[in-house]
Amino acid sequence: xxxxxxxxxxxxxxxxxxxxxxxxxxxxxxxxxxxxxxxxxxxxxxxxxxxxxxxxxxxxxxxxxxxxxxxxxxxxxxxxxxxxxxxxxxxxxxxxxxxxxxxxxxxxxxxxxxxxxxxxxxxxxxxxxxxxxxxxxxxxxxxxxxxxxxxxxxxxxxxxxxxxxxxxxxxxxxxxxxxxxxxxxxxxxxxxxxxxxxxxxxxxxxxxxxxxxxxxxxxxxxxxxxxxxxxxxxxxxxxxxxxxxxxxxxxxxxxxxxxxxxxxxxxxxxxxxxxxxxxxxxxxxxxxxxxxxxxxxxxxxxxxxxxxxxxxxxxxxxxxxxxxxxxxxxxxxxxxxxxxxxxxxxxxxxxxxxxxxxxxxxxxxxxxxx
Amino acid sequence: xxxxxxxxxxxxxxxxxxxxxxxxxxxxxxxxxxxxxxxxxxxxxxxxxxxxxxxxxxxxxxxxxxxxxxxxxxxxxxxxxxxxxxxxxxxxxxxxxxxxxxxxxxxxxxxxxxxxxxxxxxxxxxxxxxxxxxxxxxxxxxxxxxxxxxxxxxxxxxxxxxxxxxxxxxxxxxxxxxxxxxxxxxxxxxxxxxxxxxxxxxxxxxxxxxxxxxxxxxxxxxxxxxxxxxxxxxxxxxxxxxxxxxxxxxxxxxxxxxxxxxxxxxxxxxxxxxxxxxxxxxxxxxxxxxxxxxxxxxxxxxxxxxxxxxxxxxxxx
Numbered sequence: 130x131x132x133x134x135x136x137x138x139x140x141x142x143x144x145x146x147x148x149x150x151x152x153x154x155x156x157x158x159x160x161x162x163x164x165x166x167x168x169x170x171x172x173x174x175x176x177x178x179x180x181x182x183x184x185x186x187x188x189x190x191x192x193x194x195x196x197x198x199x200x201x202x203x204x205x206x207x208x209x210x211x212x213x214x215x216x217x218x219x220x221x222x223x224x225x226x227x228x229x230x231x232x233x234x235x236x237x238x239x240x241x242x243x244x245x246x247x248x249x250x251x252x253x254x255x256x257x258x259x260x261x262x263x264x265x266x267x268x269x270x271x272x273x274x275x276x277x278x279x280x281x282x283x284x285x286x287x288x289x290x291x292x293x294x295x296x297x298x299x300x301x302x303x304x305x306x307x308x309x310x311x312x313x314x315x316x317x318x319x320x321x322x323x324x325x326x327x328x329x330x331x332x333x334x335x336x337x338x339x340x341x342x343x344x345x346x347x348x349x350x351x352x353x354x355x356x357x358x359x360x361x362x363x364x365x366x367x368x369x370x371x372x373x374x375x376x377x378x379x380x381x382x383x384x385x386x387x388x389x390x391x392x393x394x395x396x397x398x399x400x401x402x403x404x405x406x407x408x409x410x411x412x413x414x415x416x417x418x419x420x421x422x423x424x425x426x427x428x429x430x431x432x433x434x435x436x437x438x439x440x441x442x443x444x445x446x447x448x449x450x451x452x453x454x455x456x457x458x459x460x461x462x463x464x465x466x467x468x469x470x471x472x473x474x475x476x477x478x479x480x481x482x483x484x485x486x487x488x489x490x491x492x493x494x495x496x497x498x499x
Numbered sequence: 500x501x502x503x504x505x506x507x508x509x510x511x512x513x514x515x516x517x518x519x520x521x522x523x524x525x526x527x528x529x530x531x532x533x534x535x536x537x538x539x540x541x542x543x544x545x546x547x548x549x550x551x552x553x554x555x556x557x558x559x560x561x562x563x564x565x566x567x568x569x570x571x572x573x574x575x576x577x578x579x580x581x582x583x584x585x586x587x588x589x590x591x592x593x594x595x596x597x598x599x600x601x602x603x604x605x606x607x608x609x610x611x612x613x614x615x616x617x618x619x620x621x622x623x624x625x626x627x628x629x630x631x632x633x634x635x636x637x638x639x640x641x642x643x644x645x646x647x648x649x650x651x652x653x654x655x656x657x658x659x660x661x662x663x664x665x666x667x668x669x670x671x672x673x674x675x676x677x678x679x680x681x682x683x684x685x686x687x688x689x690x691x692x693x694x695x696x697x698x699x700x701x702x703x704x705x706x707x708x709x710x711x712x713x714x715x716x717x718x719x720x721x722x723x724x725x726x727x728x729x730x731x732x733x734x735x736x737x738x739x740x741x742x743x744x745x746x747x748x749x750x751x752x753x754x755x756x757x758x759x760x761x762x763x764x765x766x767x768x769x770x771x772x773x774x775x776x777x778x779x780x781x782x783x784x785x786x787x788x789x790x791x792x793x794x795x796x797x798x799x800x801x802x803x804x805x806x807x808x809x810x811x812x813x814x815x816x
Contacts, residue, residue, distance in 0.1 A: 193714050213717040214726075226715035230733040239729070243720035291719065 143205065144169045144295050144327035145190055150199035152185050159185040160196065161351035167295070167329055172321050174330045174338040177348035178374070183331045184223075186348075187297050190329065192216045204294045214243075219288035220297040223304070225280045227272040233283050234259065234268040240291040258290040261320070278309045285317075289324060298330040302337065310334075314341055335375045339363070347371045363424075368498050372422045379428070379465050380497075383419040392491060395419050398463035402438050405491040413496065420497040423489060425468040430456065430479065433488025444483045454478075460487055559786035567780030577787035593771070593788070600768040601795060604751030607689045608743045611697035614690065615742065619701035619735075623708070634702070637695050645692065649759045652688045653679060656760075680762025688756045693749070697742035704738025744803050748796050768792045 145167040152160040159182045167173045175183040188194040189201065192213030201209045208216055219240065227236050234255055241251045259265045262282045272280060281301060288296055301317070302310045318341045321328045332338050338345050339359045346356045347370075355367040366372035369380055383395035383402060393404045393414045404421060406414060433439070442460040449471075456467045456479060465487065479485060524532075559577055562570040581593045622633045640648065655662055656679035666672045678684050708731065716730035717723075732739075754769025766774075768788060775785030 191718055193718065212723075213714070214720050214722055218718075220715070220718045222711060222715060224711050226709075226711040228712060228715070228730065228733070239716070239721075240719035243716075243722075243725065287719070 142169055143167065144171075144203070145329065146200075146202040146205075147186070147190070148200035148202075150186065150189060150196045150201065152182070152189065152194065152196045158351050160189075160199075162199070163348075163351070163353055165346055165353055165356055167327060168344075169327055170325050171343040172318065172328045172330065172341055174332060174342040174345045175348055176332055176335060176338040176345050176375075179333055181348040182351040183333075183348050184299055187220075187299055187329065187331045190295070191218055191220045191297050193220075217294040218297055219291050219293040220299065221281075221284045221288050221301045223299040223301070225272075225284040227275075227280060227283055227287070229272050231271070232268065233264060233270050233272075233275070236272070236283055237287045237290050239287065244291070254290055258286045262286040262289075277305050278313065281305060281313060285320075289320070289326065293326065295327045295329055298328060300331055300333070303332070303334075310337070317341060339375070347374060349374075365495050366422065366497060369420060369422070372495075372497060377425050377466060377468075378422045379425065381421045381423070381463065383421050385414050385417050385419060388414070393419075395421070397421065398461055399465065399489075400438075400440050400461045402489065402494065403491045404494040404496070406496055410496045413498075421494050422497055423465075423494045425455065425466040426453075426470075427490065427493035428465060428467045429488040429490075430458070430467055430469055430485050432486060433490060437488040437490050440487045440489075442485055442487045444479050444481055444485055447479060447481060458485060458487055555786045555789055558783055559790045561783045561786075563781045563783050567782075569782055577784045578791075580784060581787055581791060596766055596768060596771050597791065597795070599765075600751045600792070603685075603689065603753075603757075603767060604747040606686065607693055607750040608697070608747035610686070610690045611694050611746045612701075612739060612742060615694060615697035615701050618694075618698050619705045619738075622698075622702050623705040634699075637698050640691070641695065645755055646759075648692070649688060649756055652684060652760055656684050656687070679760055680764070682761070682765065684760040685757050685765055688760055689750055689753065692753075692756065693746040696745040696749075700738045700741040700745065701735065702738075704735040704741075708734050740803055740806065744800065748799055751795065751799075752792055768795075 143166050147163055147165050149162045149164055150160050151158075151162050161182075163182070163186060175186060177183050185194060189196050190203070192208070192211060192215075195209070199209075200207070203216060203218060228239065231239065237258060238251045238255045241254060246254075256265065256268075259268060262285055264279065264282045264286060267275065267279060267283070272283070275283065281304075285301070298317075302313050305313065314337055317328075321341075330338070330341065342359060344356065344358055345362055347354045347362060349370050355362055355371045357365075362371060362375055366375065366378070369378075372378040372380065381397045381399060381402070383397035386394045386396055386401070388394065388411055391405050391407070391411070393406050393411055395402050395404060395414070397419075402421070404414075404419075429437070440460045442458040442465070444456055445459050445464060446457040448455040451471070453468050453470050456469065458465050458467055467487070558569065560573050560575070562572050562574050562576070564570045580590075581597075583591050583594055618637070622630060622637075625633055654660065656677065657663065658677035658679070663672065663677045666678075667676075672678075678687065712734065713726050713730045716726045721729055751767070752769045754767060754773050757765045757767045758770055758773075768791075772785050772788050772792070775781045775788060779785075
C-alpha cells in the first residue's frame with residue numbers, strides 16, 4: 130500500500146514493535162500478549178473502552194511500567210531494559226502533569242535542559258515550538274493560570290520540543306469540551322503531518338480515533354481485537370465487539386443455505402438474506418453459522434436497487450436528530466436500526482406504525498468472527 | 500461569558516468562607532460573631548503571653564540592684580553587655596553563646612532533615628493500615644518526659660557504659676574518650692528529640708506528592724537524581740521548610756539537653772537565660788537575653804515567610 134511497507138524487514142520502518150506483551154495487576158490481566166507494530170511517521174491510535182489495557186501499553190512503551198513478559202523495540206532498538214529517561218519517546222499525559230512551580234516556557238524547556246543544551250539553543254527551540262503551538266503569549270504564565278485547552282497545548286509543546294522518535298499521547302483531549310476537542314483534533318493531526326513524528330495515541334473516543342489516525346488498534350480486555358485503517362475497521366469489523374464499539378451495528382445471526390458465485394444465501398431472523406462475501410468469507414460461511422452485521426445507514430427505506438434484499442417492515446420508533454433520523458423497524462422476527470439522512474425528499478416522513486420497504490444491498494453486509 | 504460566571508462563583512465562595520452555620524446573616528454580623536467566638540483564646544493569649552512578654556521587654560531595660568532586686572531605672576546596659584561590653588572590658592561570651600545556639604539549631608534541623616526524608620518516604624510508601632502504626636512509632640518518644648529521656652541518654656552514653664565500651668572495642672573511640680558528656684551526646688539527643696517535628700510535616704507533603712510529575716520528569720529525560728531534584732524537591736519544599744522551622748527554632752532555645760549532656764561546658768541561649776534568672780539573680784540581663792533570643796527566632800520566621808512568599812511572587816507573570 131505504502132512504499133515504506135514493501136521494505137518491511139528493515140527495522141527502520143518500524144517505530145515501535147511490541148511482542149507478546151503481558152501485564153497483570155493482581156487478578157486483572159491488563160495486557161494478554163499484545164503484539165503490534167507501529168510504522169515510522171504514522172498516526173497510530175489505541176482505541177478501546179476504559180480498562181482495556183491501552184494506557185498500560187502506552188506506559189510500557191514510555192518506560193513508566195514494565196511488562197511481566199514480552200519484548201519491546203523502539204526504532205529497532207531493544208528497549209525494555211532502558212529506563213524511561215533514556216528512551217527516545219515523550220509523553221503527553223492525560224492529566225498534563227505540568228510542573229506547577231515552573232512557568233510555561235520553563236516547562237517546555239525542561240527536556241532540553243535535561244539534555245544539557247546551551248541556553249541559546251534552549252531559548253531558540255522553546256520559542257519556535259511555542260510559536261508553532263500558538264502559546265507564545267503564555268510563556269511567562271504558570272500552569273495554574275491556564276485553561277484546560279492551554280494546558281493541553283503546553284503539554285504537547287513540552288513533549289514535541291524534544292523531537293522524540295515517538296510521541297505518546299494518553300487521552301490528550303479527554304478533559305476538554307466537545308468544541309475544543311474537535312478544534313484540537315484537527316490541529317493535532319496537522320501538527321503530526323508537519324513534524325512527521327510517529328504518534329501513538331490512546332483514546333476511548335471512536336470519532337477521535339477515526340478522524341485522526343492512519344491506523345487503529347481496537348483493544349478489548351487486554352487484547353487487540355482488530356488492527357487496520359479506519360476504513361477497514363469500519364467497513365469490515367472483524368468481531369462483534371469492534372462492530373459495536375465503532376459506530377452502530379445491526380448484528381444478525383444466520384444459517385448458511387447456499388452460495389452462487391460470491392453471493393451467499395443465509396436464513397436469518399430478518400428473513401432470507403443474500404450476502405456478498407470474499408472467498409475466505411464464503412469458506413467460513415460454509416461451516417454453517419454466520420455472524421452478520423450491517424450499519425444502520427447502509428439500510429435503505431426509500432427503495433433500493435433491484436438486486437437488494439427487500440423486506441416489508443413496520444416502523445416501531447422514530448428519533449429525529451436534525452440532519453438524520455433514526456428508525457427502529459421490525460422486519461421478520463428482528464428489529465433493525467436504520468439511519469436516514471433528512472434530505473427533505475420524503476415530505477410526509479415516516480411515522481410509528483407505518484409499513485415500509487426495507488432494502489439491504491448484499492454488498493453492505495459484513496461477516497464477523499464468532 | 501462562562502469565564503465571568505466562574506469568577507462570580509469564585510467570589511461568592513470567598514465571601515462564604517467566614518464562619519457561617521447555615522442561617523442568612525449580613526457579612527458584618529458574621530465577622531462580629533467570629534470575633535466573639537475568638538474571645539476565650541484571645542483572653543488567654545493576652546493574659547498569659549502578651550502581658551508577660553511586655554513585662555520581660557520592660558524588664559530588659561531595667562537595672563539589677565546590688566542584692567539581685569529589680570531597679571526600675573531605664574538603661575541600655577543589659578544590651579551593651581550582650582554585645583560584649585563586660586564589666587571587665589571586652590567579653591565575647593554572650594555573643595559566642597548566641598552564635599553557638601543558632602549553629603546548634605541549624606545543625607539539628609539539617610541533620611533531622613537528612614534523617615527524616617527517607618523516613619517520610621518510607622512511611623508514605625507503606626500500605627494504608629501500616630501508615631498510622633508507623634506514624635505512632637514516630638511520635639512514641641513524646642510519651643516519655645524530656646527530662647527522663649535525657650537522663651536515659653546519660654545512662655546509655657555513660658563513659659563506663661556498655662555502648663562506650665563497645666565503640667572503644669570497635670576502635671571508634673580512643674581510650675578515655677566518650678560521647679557523653681560533650682557535643683556528640685548533645686547533638687544525638689537533640690536530633691532524636693526533634694526528629695518527629697521534621698518527619699511529620701515532611702510526611703504530610705510526601706503523602707500529597709503528585710507522582711505524575713516525577714513520571715513526566717523521567718519521561719523528559721531526567722535521571723533519577725534529577726527527578727528528585729526537579730520534580731520531588733519543589734513539591735515537598737513546604738514540608739521541608741515547615742520542618743526546618745519547627746526544629747531549628749525550639750532547638751536554638753533548648754536548655755535541658757545541653758545542660759544535662761554537655762557537661763556544663765556547652766551553654767546555649769536557654770542556659771544563659773536560666774542562669775541569669777536562677778543562680779545569678781540578674782533578671783534584667785536574663786530578660787535582655789530572652790528578648791534577643793526572641794528577635795533571633797522572629798528573624799528566622801521572617802526569613803521563612805520571605806523565602807516562601809518570594810517564591811510565589813516570582814511565579815506570577
